Amino acid sequence: MDTSGKVILEVRKLSVAFEQYGRGLKRKVIHAVEDLSLTVSEREIVAVVGSSGSGKSLLAHAIMGILPYNAAMNGELLFEGRMLDGELLRQVRGKELVLVPQSVSYLDPLMKAGRQVTKGRKDEESRKRCRDILSRYGLDKEAEGKYPFQLSGGMTRRILISTAVIEQPRLVIADEPTPGLHPEAARRVMEHFKEIAKGGAGVLLITHDLELALLTADRVVVLYGGRAIEEAQAAAFSDESQLKHPYTKALCRSMPQNWDPSGDRLCVSGEILAYMRKEYGR
Amino acid sequence: MKTSGKSSMLKRVGSRSAYGKRKAGFPGNRRLATTVLLVLTVCFLAAVTIMGYFWQEEAVRTDFSRKNLPPCVLYPFGTDWMGRDMFMRTITGLSFSIRIGLLTAAVSAGIAFFSGLAAVVMGKLVNDLVLLFIDVVMGIPHMLLLILISFACGRGFWGVVAGIAFTHWASLARLIRGEVLQLKQSQYVKIAERLGKSRRYIAFCHLAPNLISQFVTGLILLFPHAILHEASITFLGFGLSPEKPAIGIILAESMKYLAMGKWWIALFPGLFLVVVVLLFHYAGQSVCRLIDPGSVHE
Amino acid sequence: MRLEAKGLSFCYERAGRQILKSVSLALEDGERVGLMAPSGYGKTTLCKILAGYESADCGEVLLDGKPLKEYRGYCPVQMVWQHPELSVNPRRRLKTVLSEGDFPAQNDGLQSHIEQELGILEEWKERYPSEVSGGELQRFCIARALGERTQILIADEITTMLDLVTQAQIWDFLLKETGKRGIGLIAVSHSPELLSKICHRVLKLDETNI
Numbered sequence: 001m002d003t004s005g006k007v008i009l010e011v012r013k014l015s016v017a018f019e020q021y022g023r024g025l026k027r028k029v030i031h032a033v034e035d036l037s038l039t040v041s042e043r044e045i046v047a048v049v050g051s052s053g054s055g056k057s058l059l060a061h062a063i064m065g066i067l068p069y070n071a072a073m074n075g076e077l078l079f080e081g082r083m084l085d086g087e088l089l090r091q092v093r094g095k096e097l098v099l100v101p102q103s104v105s106y107l108d109p110l111m112k113a114g115r116q117v118t119k120g121r122k123d124e125e126s127r128k129r130c131r132d133i134l135s136r137y138g139l140d141k142e143a144e145g146k147y148p149f150q151l152s153g154g155m156t157r158r159i160l161i162s163t164a165v166i167e168q169p170r171l172v173i174a175d176e177p178t179p180g181l182h183p184e185a186a187r188r189v190m191e192h193f194k195e196i197a198k199g200g201a202g203v204l205l206i207t208h209d210l211e212l213a214l215l216t217a218d219r220v221v222v223l224y225g226g227r228a229i230e231e232a233q234a235a236a237f238s239d240e241s242q243l244k245h246p247y248t249k250a251l252c253r254s255m256p257q258n259w260d261p262s263g264d265r266l267c268v269s270g271e272i273l274a275y276m277r278k279e280y281g282r
Numbered sequence: 283m284k285t286s287g288k289s290s291m292l293k294r295v296g297s298r299s300a301y302g303k304r305k306a307g308f309p310g311n312r313r314l315a316t317t318v319l320l321v322l323t324v325c326f327l328a329a330v331t332i333m334g335y336f337w338q339e340e341a342v343r344t345d346f347s348r349k350n351l352p353p354c355v356l357y358p359f360g361t362d363w364m365g366r367d368m369f370m371r372t373i374t375g376l377s378f379s380i381r382i383g384l385l386t387a388a389v390s391a392g393i394a395f396f397s398g399l400a401a402v403v404m405g406k407l408v409n410d411l412v413l414l415f416i417d418v419v420m421g422i423p424h425m426l427l428l429i430l431i432s433f434a435c436g437r438g439f440w441g442v443v444a445g446i447a448f449t450h451w452a453s454l455a456r457l458i459r460g461e462v463l464q465l466k467q468s469q470y471v472k473i474a475e476r477l478g479k480s481r482r483y484i485a486f487c488h489l490a491p492n493l494i495s496q497f498v499t500g501l502i503l504l505f506p507h508a509i510l511h512e513a514s515i516t517f518l519g520f521g522l523s524p525e526k527p528a529i530g531i532i533l534a535e536s537m538k539y540l541a542m543g544k545w546w547i548a549l550f551p552g553l554f555l556v557v558v559v560l561l562f563h564y565a566g567q568s569v570c571r572l573i574d575p576g577s578v579h580e
Numbered sequence: 581m582r583l584e585a586k587g588l589s590f591c592y593e594r595a596g597r598q599i600l601k602s603v604s605l606a607l608e609d610g611e612r613v614g615l616m617a618p619s620g621y622g623k624t625t626l627c628k629i630l631a632g633y634e635s636a637d638c639g640e641v642l643l644d645g646k647p648l649k650e651y652r653g654y655c656p657v658q659m660v661w662q663h664p665e666l667s668v669n670p671r672r673r674l675k676t677v678l679s680e681g682d683f684p685a686q687n688d689g690l691q692s693h694i695e696q697e698l699g700i701l702e703e704w705k706e707r708y709p710s711e712v713s714g715g716e717l718q719r720f721c722i723a724r725a726l727g728e729r730t731q732i733l734i735a736d737e738i739t740t741m742l743d744l745v746t747q748a749q750i751w752d753f754l755l756k757e758t759g760k761r762g763i764g765l766i767a768v769s770h771s772p773e774l775l776s777k778i779c780h781r782v783l784k785l786d787e788t789n790i
Contacts, residue, residue, distance in 0.1 A: 021313055051743035052714045179741075182618055183770050210744055211771075247745075254744035256774040261755070266777070270699065270749040469666040472633055477680055477724070478654035491671040 005041035007081070008171050008202040009063070012037050014075035016058045016067065016226075032058050033226045036075075040171060040202040045193060047205040047213035047234075050223030056206045057102070059223075060175045063204075064099050065089045080170065098164040100174040107148040107159065114144030117162045133162045137192060154185040161192055172196055173204045178212060190216040210237075210251060222248050225280035247272055313572065320568040323561050327380060330558070334377020341374040341527045342366065353546050360546040363539065368532075372551045375529040376558055378522075379509045382443060383562075386512075387504035389447035391454060395497055398458030402466055403485045412455065419452040428511060429520045442521045446508050454500040461496055465489050495573045502566035506559040513555060529555050581656060581731040583607040583630065583764060587639035590625055599625050602639065605783060607732065610762040612755075614775030614782035621785060623768050624662075627736045630766065631659035643732075654682055656731040660738045664717035668709045675705035677720045682727025694723045697753050715746035722750065726757060732764040740770065751778055 016033040033055040040046045050056045061067050063077060065086070077084040079092060089097075107116055117134065118126040134144060137158040148156060157177055164172055174193060178186040186209075193216060197203050207213050213220055214234050222230045222245070229245045236242035240252045250269035252258070259266040334341075349365040351357055359368035401412035419427065432445035465471060471488050479487075515521040516530025524531055529551055536548035583606070590600040599622035607613055617623050628634045630641055632648050632655050641648040643656060661667050668677050678700075683691040698719045704712055718738060725733060735754070739747035755778060758765050769775050775782045 027311060027313075051746075052741065184618075208741070208743065251744050254748035256747075256771055256777055259748065259751075259774075259777040261777045266752040266755070267748050269745050270752070272745055273699070273749070469661060469663075470669045473659075473661075473667055473724075474680060476632060476655045476658065477682065477727070478652075479680065487672070487676070488669050491669070494671075 005043045005202075007039050007041050008079070009040040009204065010076075010078040011039070011059075011063070012076040012078070014059070014062060014073065014077065016055065016062050016071055016073045018068065018071035020070070031226060032071075033062070036223075036226070036228050038221050038228065038231070040204050042170070042200055042202050043197055044219070045197050045203040045205055045217045047207060047217035047220045048223055049207060049210050049213050049220055051208055053225075054223040055226040056208075056223050057175055060099060060173050060204070060206055063173060064093060064097070092170075095167045096170040098167060098169040098172055100160050100164045100172060100177055102176040102179075107156065109148050111147075112144070113139075113146050113148065113151065113159050116148075117144075117159065117166055119163075119166075129166060130162075133166055134158075136195075137162055153181055154188070157181065157185075157189050158192070161189070161196075165196060169201055171202045171204065173206070175206045176208065177205075178207065178209065186212060187215065211255060222251070224276060227280065247276055316568050316571060320565055320572075323565045323568075327558065327561060327565075330373055331377045331380045334374040335381075337370045337374050337377075338527075340367065341370040342525070350544060352544075353550075359550040360544075362535075362544075362547050368547060368550060371527045371532060372529075372554050374527045375532055375551060376554055378526065378528050379512055379555070380505075380558065382439075382446070382512050383505045383508040386443055386446040386450065386508045387501055389443075390450040390504055390508070391497060391501040393447070393451040394454035394458055394500065395493070397451070398455045399462055399485055399489060399493070401455075401459045402462040403481050403489070412459070416452045416456055419449060420456075424449055424511070425514065428515055429518070432515055432520050437520060438523055442512055442515060445515065446511055450504055450507055450511075454496075454504070457500065458493055458496060461493060462489055465492055495570070498573065499566055499570040502562065502569055505562040505566070509555070509559055509562070581644045581764065582609055583657065583732050583766075584642045584645075585630060585639065586642070588626070588629055588636040588641070589638045590622065590629060590634070590636050600629075600636070603785065604639075607764045607766060610758070610764055611781075612758065612765040612767065612779045614779035615766060615768045615785065616770075616772065616775065616782060617768075617785040623785075624736055626785075627659055627734050627766070627768060631655065631657045631734050633659070654727070654729050656729055657734065658725040658727070658730045658732070659734040659736060660718075660721055660725050662737040662740055664714055664721045665709060667721045668717060670709050672708075673705065674707055674709065674712065674717075674720050677724050678705070681724040682729050684728060687728055690728060691723075694726055694757070697757065698723055699749065715742045718742060718746075718750065722754070726763075730763060732766070733758060735765065735767045737768050737770070739774075747774075754778075 014033055014036045015031065017029050017031045019027050019029050021027055036055075036059065038046065038048070048056050048059060058067065058071070062073050063084070067073060079088060079097060082088055084092075107113075111120075114127075114130055114134070118130045121127075130144070131141070134140075139155065139158055139162070143151065143155060143159075148159075151159065161177075172193070177189055177193075181189065190212060193203050193205060205213060205217055210220075210222075214237050217234050220232055220234050220237065221228050222232075224247055230243060230248040232243055232248070237248075237252050240249050243249050243252060250272040253267045254269045343366065345365040347365065348357070348361050349363055351361040353360045357367055357369060359372055361367055362371075397412045397415070401409040428445045428449050430445075431448055432441040435441040435444040466489070471484055474484050474488055512521065513528070513530040513533070516528050517534045518530075519534070521530060522528045532551045533548060536544075536551070539547050585603060585605050587602040587604055588600050589598070589602055591598045603626060605613070615623060615626075625634065629636050630648075632641070632651075635649065643651065648655075648657065668674070678691065678695070681691070700716075700719050700723060704716055704720075709717055722738070733754070739750055742750070751774070754765065757763070765779075767775060767779060772782070
């Protein structure tokens with residue numbers, strides 16, 4: 001890990017709430033993210049791990065300023081030491097601050113892959129850079145001329161990453177970049193993120209897959225019910241005693257490699273869910 | 283929150299103000315507003331229906347001492363050449379139209395629901411039959427089929443009801459059939475099949491609950507059609523009998539007097555017919571917004 | 581019961597793309613077999629054929645020597661899917677999911693035993709699917725599939741989208757329950773560690789079968 005690097009993104013006490021209709025006319029406010037703080041430095045990969053509904057995708061959307069209309073947020077976001085307000089966001093979004101989205105449907109289905117990477121520009125320099133980047137991700141000229149539906153899952157992810165990194169970003173936010181991918185392909189995608197970090201950018205990796213996060217990230221933030229319950233070095237997960245929170249300890253025990261099929265139970269962890277429901281209300 | 287100054291950054295989402303002040307942070311309760319307007323609409327329509335029901339006697343009362351009066355305080359819609367109060371005639375006519383509309387729309391929607399469901403669930407033969415009927419009904423011009431059925435059923439109230447009920451179900455049936463076809467491909471229906479559940483169980487427990495929003499919306503949006511067609515067929519003389527104070531009759535009779543400058547005899551009944559139809563349309567769309575899962579959080 | 585697949589082939593009508601090509605496998609009584617295959621292999625299609633959701637273009641599925649198609653009504657081979665939110669009707673309360681399972685009144689203990697072991701809470705039953713988490717929903721789907729007449733369970737990546745604690749809890753329950761009742765299990769997963777811990781043997785289906 002590299003703590004000496006400059007801090008690129010700082011999130012201070014971020015809260016996101018959104019309002020939904022319950023049954024009938026009553027509205028309820030759902031506090032999806034509460035008091036979340038984290039930092040991402042250059043050359044660093046920080047993973048935010050949580051199950052569905054833990055608010056991890058909303059974190060990405062809050063940073064990018066693309067929360068749904070019925071949401072409201074509070075807290076401070078600093079990008080390279082400056083307040084990330086509406087104006088700065090417009091300047092850096094898509095250039096220094098990029099999002100690798102969750103789903104393939106973020107690609108324009110009617111545009112060839114190469115054009116999507118260059119964002120429609122046709123000049124010689126853009127095309128050359130596009131080819132450089134695509135070849136770095138193992139995509140040949142043929143892939144450049146294909147439409148999204150002709151690409152496999154793994155190729156689509158690499159196109160999505162290429163679209164993000166062509167602008168030489170300072171911070172890459174990856175929102176669930178691997179579901180639906182075979183473990184081998186997922187690991188290759190993770191290697192690409194490691195390369196991006198090596199190149200000097202910070203990477204915020206948002207995923208539900210703790211095992212994959214541990215393979216890639218320097219630090220892991222575990223999210224539960226919208227709150228960060230633990231932040232630890234990735235290496236700490238190989239030894240339960242280095243972890244503080246009972247839920248993270250249980251996560252650690254629950255990894256299949258730590259299961260004991262000959263014992264009375266696969267692992268001792270199930271009770272934690274009842275405890276967490278009581279403590280966090282979900 | 284805003285007072286904490288420089289150190290606190292509040293980011294607005296859309297054009298709305300910040301989180302923290304709960305009331306200001308979210309859009310107004312659109313669902314509540316829609317519901318209130320919907321209730322007002324329904325109250326207005328109900329009032330017209332009930333008032334018209336009790337004014338049936340009054341509406342046909344002739345009084346030659348007050349004939350051909352233009353709109354005034356006592357007779358807001360004026361009177362006609364037989365001295366009948368046009369306000370009461372209009373309300374009674376609309377009441378009649380609404381009641382026929384309710385009955386025919388309910389029958390039509392019922393036919394549509396069961397034929398659409400049966401077409402998919404009960405096998406190929408039923409499906410072919412339903413499709414054939416849909417094609418027949420939709421293939422013949424609406425008005426022509428309506429007149430034929432109404433005429434065959436002896437005109438009058440029941441002729442009109444039968445005519446409208448049997449001509450308006452086809453497009454909703456087609457919609458519901460399409461929806462059921464799609465639902466039948468869903469995972470939970472297939473799982474229920476593998477769990478050995480009967481067709482009836484799947485139709486009523488799995489498919490029907492998912493059709494309610496289409497059904498209710500379709501039902502309400504049938505009203506304006508039914509009302510307009512009732513008025514047209516009566517206007518053309520194939521519907522209700524001439525002594526009934528129906529909107530179609532009023533408009534047909536007014537033709538003679540329009541040329542003589544008695545504009546109020548046609549204008550107000552026509553205007554009110556349009557208003558009622560638009561209100562039904564609005565009510566249908568509101569209900570659709572309230573129960574459609576896609577816009578449920580708006 | 582013994583489940584046997586002989587020379588299954590399958591291709592999608594429209595695309596004409598061959599998904600499976602003469603796949604054969606056998607599952608002995610009470611055996612737990614893991615399936616691994618590269619993405620795009622058609623694992624889900626294979627599961628659907630084994631559970632009777634689809635029929636293969638050629639080849640057959642035999643349950644105790646009798647073609648699966650000849651079993652009418654409740655299918656003794658039940659499948660649990662990867663996405664629980666698609667496996668339940670969004671318009672019905674969760675208690676109806678349990679009532680669909682094969683839990684006859686005279687065997688009252690079975691349902692409550694399964695509910696308890698899976699950690700299904702009473703309060704969840706009155707909720708709609710959108711009001712519980714994916715892990716909670718998947719527990720209902722598993723309970724529904726483990727009715728009295730179920731002999732073989734096919735689990736198609738049932739814990740891929742869930743958190744690790746829930747995953748461990750679900751597999752712990754499934755090992756005990758299938759072991760106790762002698763239910764055969766076919767588990768599909770991406771994770772070799774997971775399969776090696778829970779299965780008697782792991783089958784690797786590869787390119788030669790495409």
